[in-house]
Amino acid sequence: MINDILMIILGFVLLVVGADMLVKGASNIAKKFHIPEMLIGLTIVAIGTSAPELIITITSTQSSSTDLIIGNAIGSNLCNLLFILGLMAVIRPVKIDKEARNFHIPIAFLASTVILLMGLGILGNSTQYINQIEGFFLIILFIVYFSYPIIKEFEDIINSYKKEKLERQNSSNKNSKKKKINIPFSLLLIVVGVFLLKYGGDFVVDSATNIALYFNISERVIGLTVVAIGTALPELVTSIFAVIRKDTDIAVGNLVGSCVLNLFLILGIGAMITPLEFTPDFIQNLILLCSMTLVLWLFNFMGKRDTITRPKGLVLLGVFALYMVSLFV
Numbered sequence: 127m128i129n130d131i132l133m134i135i136l137g138f139v140l141l142v143v144g145a146d147m148l149v150k151g152a153s154n155i156a157k158k159f160h161i162p163e164m165l166i167g168l169t170i171v172a173i174g175t176s177a178p179e180l181i182i183t184i185t186s187t188q189s190s191s192t193d194l195i196i197g198n199a200i201g202s203n204l205c206n207l208l209f210i211l212g213l214m215a216v217i218r219p220v221k222i223d224k225e226a227r228n229f230h231i232p233i234a235f236l237a238s239t240v241i242l243l244m245g246l247g248i249l250g251n252s253t254q255y256i257n258q259i260e261g262f263f264l265i266i267l268f269i270v271y272f273s274y275p276i277i278k279e280f281e282d283i284i285n286s287y288k289k290e291k292l293e294r295q296n297s298s299n300k301n302s303k304k305k306k307i308n309i310p311f312s313l314l315l316i317v318v319g320v321f322l323l324k325y326g327g328d329f330v331v332d333s334a335t336n337i338a339l340y341f342n343i344s345e346r347v348i349g350l351t352v353v354a355i356g357t358a359l360p361e362l363v364t365s366i367f368a369v370i371r372k373d374t375d376i377a378v379g380n381l382v383g384s385c386v387l388n389l390f391l392i393l394g395i396g397a398m399i400t401p402l403e404f405t406p407d408f409i410q411n412l413i414l415l416c417s418m419t420l421v422l423w424l425f426n427f428m429g430k431r432d433t434i435t436r437p438k439g440l441v442l443l444g445v446f447a448l449y450m451v452s453l454f455v
Contacts, residue, residue, distance in 0.1 A: 147316070148364055151315030195392070196404065202354045237267075237390055240264075240389075241389050242412040242415075255403050256397040256404070263394075264391070265390065351450065361381060418445060422434075
């Protein structure tokens with residue numbers, strides 16, 4: 127028990143350091159090549175911080191712990207949208223990018239709805255399973271979704287980079303005081319940051335799971351709580367650091383991108399390896415996820431537009447608290 131507690135503390139240290147490095151590296155690259163921070167958050171940061179969920183999925187399929195896979199994906203998304211985004215808004219109101227409002231958040235709602243329909247047997251197979259064919263379909267959706275913003279922004283990025291290069295050539299002030307960005311070092315920060323996030327998440331999840339099992343908590347509840355929150359820790363710490371650094375676009379992109387990635391890629395890979403069974407408890411959690419994703423989108427038109435204000439953040443935190451209590455009642 128004492129060893130598990132010490133490993134949890136070590137895991138948190140690695141998560142904090144890794145998140146800081148990942149945000150720094152990603153932000154530097156975005157500034158250097160004029161890449162929108164939302165795009166960086168949706169791709170590099172989202173994939174990097176979702177590494178723990180991917181590792182949990184692969185290891186869980188090997189031990190046939192499908193409840194852990196589904197609970198991890200759904201629970202992590204609820205943690206992302208309710209707890210992490212709510213906490214971010216309480217710290218500092220979060221501005222929602224137009225692209226996120228009109229495209230990425232609706233896609234996150236669509237992703238949760240697709241999984242719900244599959245779990246109910248309305249879409250795809252007639253039983254409450256996601257089989258290998260449906261898993262392959264989810265992976266295709268993941269590829270399409272993550273390719274879209276890259277293709278969409280690619281031309282603008284190239285044009286912006288050429289414009290900056292031309293202005294630099296025409297500038298008479300060759301000794302500009304503008305801070306230079308070291309790209310190799312920024313890439314190194316990203317790689318090392320992801321590495322630390324991965325192992326920090328592993329230490330926290332493994333040790334917390336051992337403690338939960340010691341108290342005879344079910345695998346479903348462990349997946350929806352301990353493992354889900356544990357694997358969402360990289361998103362939590364990364365988002366908090368992004369908010370502190372005022373890189374809110376990276377934070378929002380990270381959370382929304384991770385939510386879509388968890389449902390399409392994580393569950394898709396899990397189903398490709400072994401069929402995933404959805405119990406009534408998981409269906410209820412999916413309904414909550416769909417509802418709260420819709421509420422998040424509606425928040426853009428309530429009160430201060432395109433902003434998750436502190437009162438809205440408190441609402442999200444309140445719903446998350448009630449959700450956590452309901453799992454143990």
